[in-house]
Amino acid sequence: MGTFFHRNRGLTPYLLLLPGVLWLSLFFLVPLGFLGYQSLQSGIYPNFEFTWEFSNFSDAFSNYHEQLFRSFLYAGIATAVCLVLAYPLVYWIAFRAGPWRNLFLLAIVAPFFVTYLVRTLAWLNILADQGPVVELLRDIHVLGEDGRLLATTFAVVSGIAYNFFPFMALPIYVSLEQIDERMLEAAKDLYASSTQAFLRVTLPLSAPGIVAGTLLTFIPAAGDFINAALLGTPKQSMVGNVIQAKFLESLDYPTAASLSFILMGIILVGLLVYARVVGAERLTG
Amino acid sequence: MNPRLTRQELLRRGAAGGALLAFPSLLAACGGGGGDESSGELKDVLNFANWELYIDTKKPTTLQQFTEQTGIKVNYYEDIDDNATYFAKVQGPLRQGQGIDRDIFIFTDNSRFPSLLIDQGWVQQIDKSLIPNMSNLIDAQAHPPFDPDRDYSLPWFSGMTGIAWNKKLTKPVTTMEQFFTDPSLKGKVSMLLELADSVGLTMLSNGDDPTTVTSETFDKAMSTIGDAVDSGQIRKFYGNSYTGPLANGDLAAAIAWSGDVKQLQADNPDLEWSLPESGGMIWTDNMLIPTGGSVPTASTYMNFVYDPDIAAQIALGAPYISSVNGVKEAAEKIDPAAADNPYIFPSEETLSNVYQYDSAALNNDDFITTWQGVTGQ
Numbered sequence: 001m002g003t004f005f006h007r008n009r010g011l012t013p014y015l016l017l018l019p020g021v022l023w024l025s026l027f028f029l030v031p032l033g034f035l036g037y038q039s040l041q042s043g044i045y046p047n048f049e050f051t052w053e054f055s056n057f058s059d060a061f062s063n064y065h066e067q068l069f070r071s072f073l074y075a076g077i078a079t080a081v082c083l084v085l086a087y088p089l090v091y092w093i094a095f096r097a098g099p100w101r102n103l104f105l106l107a108i109v110a111p112f113f114v115t116y117l118v119r120t121l122a123w124l125n126i127l128a129d130q131g132p133v134v135e136l137l138r139d140i141h142v143l144g145e146d147g148r149l150l151a152t153t154f155a156v157v158s159g160i161a162y163n164f165f166p167f168m169a170l171p172i173y174v175s176l177e178q179i180d181e182r183m184l185e186a187a188k189d190l191y192a193s194s195t196q197a198f199l200r201v202t203l204p205l206s207a208p209g210i211v212a213g214t215l216l217t218f219i220p221a222a223g224d225f226i227n228a229a230l231l232g233t234p235k236q237s238m239v240g241n242v243i244q245a246k247f248l249e250s251l252d253y254p255t256a257a258s259l260s261f262i263l264m265g266i267i268l269v270g271l272l273v274y275a276r277v278v279g280a281e282r283l284t285g
Numbered sequence: 286m287n288p289r290l291t292r293q294e295l296l297r298r299g300a301a302g303g304a305l306l307a308f309p310s311l312l313a314a315c316g317g318g319g320g321d322e323s324s325g326e327l328k329d330v331l332n333f334a335n336w337e338l339y340i341d342t343k344k345p346t347t348l349q350q351f352t353e354q355t356g357i358k359v360n361y362y363e364d365i366d367d368n369a370t371y372f373a374k375v376q377g378p379l380r381q382g383q384g385i386d387r388d389i390f391i392f393t394d395n396s397r398f399p400s401l402l403i404d405q406g407w408v409q410q411i412d413k414s415l416i417p418n419m420s421n422l423i424d425a426q427a428h429p430p431f432d433p434d435r436d437y438s439l440p441w442f443s444g445m446t447g448i449a450w451n452k453k454l455t456k457p458v459t460t461m462e463q464f465f466t467d468p469s470l471k472g473k474v475s476m477l478l479e480l481a482d483s484v485g486l487t488m489l490s491n492g493d494d495p496t497t498v499t500s501e502t503f504d505k506a507m508s509t510i511g512d513a514v515d516s517g518q519i520r521k522f523y524g525n526s527y528t529g530p531l532a533n534g535d536l537a538a539a540i541a542w543s544g545d546v547k548q549l550q551a552d553n554p555d556l557e558w559s560l561p562e563s564g565g566m567i568w569t570d571n572m573l574i575p576t577g578g579s580v581p582t583a584s585t586y587m588n589f590v591y592d593p594d595i596a597a598q599i600a601l602g603a604p605y606i607s608s609v610n611g612v613k614e615a616a617e618k619i620d621p622a623a624a625d626n627p628y629i630f631p632s633e634e635t636l637s638n639v640y641q642y643d644s645a646a647l648n649n650d651d652f653i654t655t656w657q658g659v660t661g662q
Contacts, residue, residue: 044650046380046405063658129473130534150535151472151520233472233521234514234661241661248373250657 039257048253056258064242064259068266071238074153074228075221078160082168082217083210085161090173091202095181108169116163120230123159124150127231156236159227167216175209176202211278219267239263327581331357334364334371334390336570337525338548339442341602351589357582362387367478367524368396375575379407384577389586391441395481395568397647399438400431408573410436415584418591418609426569426608430644438571439587442544442605445631445639446482446566449531449541453555458538461490461561465513473537475521475530476510480656481642483510483522483540485566489640495566498646503655511659522660531556543628544605560638567639569608597623604628 042053061068093104111119126133127149134150137143149155179202187197225240239259246256331351340361341347348359364387365371372392375385379402392398402408413419422439432438450458454473458464464474476483484506485495491509493502513519520536521527528545530536532553546558574583590596593611600607601616601623613630616623624630631639646652 046376128533128535146469146471148472233517234519234659235517237661245657249369250653251373251376252654 035257035260038253039261041254045251053254056254057262060255060258061262064239067237067239067242068262071222071240074157074160074238075218077157078164078221079214079218081161082165083214086165086169086172086213090169091176094173094176105173108166112166117226119163120159120226124230127155150231151233153236155231156228159231160221160224163227164217164221168213171212171216172206172209175206179205222267223263326579327585328579329357331359331582331586332362332387333359334362334387336365336391337363338528338545339603341599343602347595347598351586355585357585365391366526368393368398369478370524372398379576382576385575387575388578388583389572390575391570391572393568393570394429394431395642396479399571399573402573403432403437407576408437409576409578409580411439411574411587412580412584415581416588416591418588421591421593421610423608423610438573440608441570441572442600442603442607443567443569444605445543445560446486446540446568447543447558447560448538449546449556449558450538451531451534451555452557454534454537457557459559459562461486461563464538465509465518470537471518472520474519475523475527475536475539476519477540478522478524478660480653481568482566484656485640485642486540486561489564490561495640495642498643503652507655507659514659544603547604547628560635565639567641600629606631
């Protein structure tokens with residue numbers, strides 16, 4: 001084998017790529033092609049026909065633009081919440097936690113040891129109308145007599161932020177942890193205040209982490225349906241809920257497939273714009 | 286043993302793997318559930334998919350008695366939350382002629398699925414020679430439109446759809462109008478995902494007839510429900526899983542099935558149930574044998590539950606309305622007060638106030654799509 005690689009050195013990169021390419025074509029491109037095929041079908045379950053039904057896209061968009069908009073709104077708020085909460089936390093862990101670093105990191109990841117669904121179901125009990133949290137908030141008059149947390153926009157957005165928090169925290173941590181502290185010392189030697197040192201050294205150096213974190217949080221959050229399904233009402237329904245219901249309940253595959261494509265398309269365009277704004281090199285680290 | 290594979294063996298295994306990928310039918314043949322070969326013989330296990338809160342639990346339960354009598358063990362699964370979701374789950378394998386590892390599953394006659402399953406050939410004929418007790422089937426259930434000769438199905442139980450409420454959280458909820466508009470119920474009521482139940486009750490309250498649905502009456506019902514969603518009155522649409530939030534007080538009132546509430550009272554004695562003043566809905570769940578299920582095993586069980594003594598025990602535990610003749614007498618033997626149980630033996634007055642949803646409207650795609658839109662799907 002060794003001699004084979006020596007003799008065909010030019011082939012090596014392609015051979016290294018091969019498993020990944022095979023994986024992606026089998027489990028991403030093929031299903032994507034099939035999804036595209038379904039999105040242009042017409043008819044009703046179980047008799048669908050391929051008819052280049054492009055109106056599926058315009059129908060899906062005009063019927064569900066509200067849920068699409070809501071998905072991006074909720075995902076955007078949740079991403080912002082994650083960023084605001086995660087940055088100071090991992091900053092502290094990276095620079096101040098010393099030997100306890102790993103323990104704190106473990107604490108961030110620990111909720112992931114429980115499955116996504118169960119984690120979200122737990123909030124159903126925590127936020128229940130007759131539960132201790134709501135009762136306490138009613139007692140201290142944060143919530144009105146009839147106020148509730150469950151089945152509100154607040155619950156859905158908080159659920160998303162909670163569930164995707166580690167995706168924001170960990171990339172930022174990695175980028176902060178790599179910062180050479182001597183750079184900060186150098187900044188101070190050059191008469192930078194702490195704030196200036198943070199704004200001109202730490203923040204730019206952690207930008208790749210922020211960019212990666214926002215993408216890792218925002219993209220899955222925009223397609224999420226579990227949080228809206230369990231913690232929301234029909235008024236909080238997101239596009240993920242519509243796609244899930246169309247695929248798995250009403251068996252309306254063409255609409256579900258075209259909605260998936262619309263969601264993907266919007267995310268892709270958003271990603272390109274984002275890359276332009278922040279600079280493509282930040283996306284790749 | 287030499288742990289390293291020879292080149293030849295590697296190639297052979299690789300080829301076998303490739304063959305598996307190339308022929309999905311080979312994989313299917315390995316999968317559980319099986320094809321027709323398992324359908325013909327009596328098995329020692331019955332896999333039964335049912336809804337929650339839908340069978341007796343007092344020991345010895347009827348399932349235990351069945352095992353004792355026949356030696357057939359029952360795996361009882363509470364798989365079904367609502368008709369559409371359960372159908373969507375099982376249709377994939379059924380469509381490819383594969384089993385779903387269940388011998389009996391249950392669909393409601395006010396959904397489009399019993400007729401769809403029979404038309405597509407995804408369920409098997411019951412073996413009437415193994416069900417002599419079928420003679421106990423009441424006349425009213427002998428010829429349903431989706432299965433005129435009961436070749437494929439037998440009723441499990443029937444029930445009524447009305448309003449349940451938690452008397453600690455609200456005054457009695459006796460009209461749909463109150464349900465939809467009472468400000469003290471805002472955000473604390475839920476409706477059922479089942480179109481026929483929720484829409485039927487709404488039509489009755491609108492003064493329309495749910496036994497003959499027209500586009501006009503349907504649209505009117507949609508706007509009534511849609512308004513209540515927009516105003517924040519309706520918190521959610523549930524399948525059978527409304528029971529949890531109703532019992533723990535997240536819901537003050539819910540559109541609910543008659544027998545469920547009776548069973549939930551064990552957990553929460555504050556729950557009440559009644560038909561709205563404008564009338565309620567009635568429906569019947571049906572046992573069917575999916576492709577791949579064992580017909581003799583399933584038919585043996587169907588025969589068992591069509592024994593009035595057994596049907597009476599299930600009816601008292603569930604408690605729902607049986608389609609088996611002689612249940613009332615059998616139930617009175619177990620519990621003399623049973624005859625007065627309105628959940629099992631509704632009075633003539635109650636029965637004159639419940640309606641069956643128009644079966645011709647069940648397959649209307651526009652209705653189904655509109656309904657999904659209103660329920661946030």
